Amino acid sequence: MTVNRIGLVVHGGRAEAVDAARTVRAWAAVHGVPCKDIDVWNDGGRHSSDEEVAAAGDPDLIVTLGGDGTFLRGARLAAHSDALVLGVDLGRVGFLTEVPARAVEQALDAIRDDRFTVDSRMLLTMRASRRLEVPSDMEGLMRYGRGPLLPPPQVRSDCEEDTEWGVPLHLYAVNDVVLEKLSRDRQVSVGVYVSGRLLASYSADALLVATPTGSTAYSFAAGGPVVSPRADALVFTPVAPHMTFSRSVVTAPNEAVGLRVLERSGQAAVSVDGQVRGVLEPGDWIGVYAAPARLRVVRLAPMDFYGRLRERMNLTDAPAAVADGTPPPLWSFRTPPPGDMAHLSLLPATLPGAEDAEPCAEAEDDDVAPAHGRA
Template sequence: IAIVPHTGKPLALEVAAKTAELLCKNGAKVLLPNELAKGAALQKYADKEALDRADLIVVIGGDGAMLKASHEARKRQIPMLGINTGHLGFLTELEVDEVATYAKAIAKGEYQVDERLILEAEVSGMKPFFCLNDAVLSRSAAARLIYFDVFVDDNFVGQYPADGLLVATPTGSTAYSLSAGGPIVDPDVSCLLLTPICPHMLSARPVVVGIQHTVKIKVRYSDEEVLLTVDGVLGASLKEGQELLIRASSERLQLAKLNTRTFYDVLRERLQAGRDCAPQKGINNR
């Protein structure tokens, strides 16, 4: 088992050391990439080939750490499991106080694997980018509205004057897309979400697209370069006339699940969705 902590957070390093000890006590071989084995408590687990030798990656941090580690997990096609030391933790499976309870199951490989859709984003002349959450086209700080022409396969959807445009997976539907007015989508649904960012037209609404289709976004007009970010990381810049192709990748990301909570449990906990707001009898609710 390879442990990948968020090295910029002391709590994540502390939890990594405790998790490593618990997994070892339950019979697992624990490794950490050399560059992540910070401090005496973790140095003994250092191995430069940790990720290549692993059957499971345990990520300790928040959703950002999970997104970063997802690229290594995808390339090796091994599952990853998150322990939340961040804020929301939509992608993580366990809270810190649950690690001791589930350490034996993790060490013994007693978990299910949930496959998540990954996007492949391609700009002409560049290698494709892969993302678990979203691919975002947005303006630079000083730019004005961007005009995007959007196609699904060869079908013209329409033109969007907006600050930006993003394509998200169901996993990413609770991230930037949600903030931009997109729907929340169960990860078991196979689709792409096309969500405009601050569109300057009332008719511009999110569009749900089947995974058998390719979304093509052309920068029709912009007075500055348009920035492409994938899972929050800058990937490329596009000029007027350039196109971005986005499709569902043939690869999937594997998440290890211990059935500690459902997707809808996470929604209630993280977004306070479904909270009981009904007025109580006997209380003056004016």
């Protein structure tokens, strides 16, 4: 692939991320590729994705240097510009990032030489009954010590506004869209719709709609299912609901999930990938659905998602099962699969580069609020 311009999203609080950024800049200089830092915190404020991408000259490759929180920042930018995103792993969990910092130069060589595949991930977008804004007197409370909020989402110019279907918002969620209570002593009451039909009314701390990628983040912490990132689905999960039915609901990708704040409910905050983007009043609503755009992630080798799940979540085997024997690490053989299984996705016995793998750094990635977990 011809790399015409690189955008860098760096976790500036980590020395190893700053060092890796120097390596990327040096590689870009050797190969004559313009390289520019993208920093949503510039000039004491925060900027929209369109502003950031335009300032960086519309890069076709965005490299993130940090943990999964830093990756989410870069992914938000990449989704708006249809750029590829390469995640360099300097975090603690690392479900999203692809390569260790010491291998970033080799990763860039592989991209230049077309020795990579593209992992296409589902994104979420939404409409709302009105434009999203955070009241000025609440902004200080919503910062969580992380500086100014992102600006209000812009209205999409390529979609028609409609009094019944609402305002189309120009934003993408990699992990999740969350509707959460603002008052500590009062839950939010919300009517939840799937494909236009009322599913149930919930009184809960929060209600979230996640992508398969985000199923291992906040949704997982709230008791939701683990969904393969290769799947296309919406995962609705209530958080601490006051009702008997507290299960997640997994919908088809063409089934929208609507969340309407009930008339006597308190206010509710709308968060996108852990970033507060607006406050809803009783009677307001949002509709969350699969975005027409996709996130395009660089993969240099087959992703062992379930191996990562076992390792990063510290999954252990049931004592009774261990007493009955030890399973082999892979359910596959070194010979090709038989014809009736040839269409399946089965990992090879040894993953390329597995012998070079190294554990993630234990430093916390402070780009994502801890309550929202990791992707």
